Amino acid sequence: MHDELARLISCWIAAGHTPTVVRTHILRGLPADGTPVHRPGGLLRYLLRDVPPVLRPSGAPVAPQGGATVLSARLAGTRECEGDHVQPRLFRPAGDETHCPAYAGAEAR
Secondary structure, X not given: XXXXXXXXXXHHHHOOOOHHHHHHHXXXXXXXXXXXXXXXXXXXXXXXXXOOOOOOOOOOOOOOOOOOOOOOHHHOOOEEOOOOOOOOOEEOOOOOOOOOHHHHHHHHO
């Protein structure tokens, strides 16, 4: 049974699914709490036998070669403020400024 389940999971991974997707698929297929499972291996085999195609969002950015980070379309054109903030802060610069309006205003005071 172990070999068969490993082969089924490897089919999912080879199709492009992540281990998290496989785990979520299994969890969604489990019966309600309190329902006895008499053959857990058979249940897993049933849940994993059909490998669905990997769904990719149509507008999802594709990571470029070289490992550069790609921002979502919503964050395109933003820049990280070079000021001293507790957390990184993104802002949309109007020109070539390097500090967000909140930091520039506080610095002027």
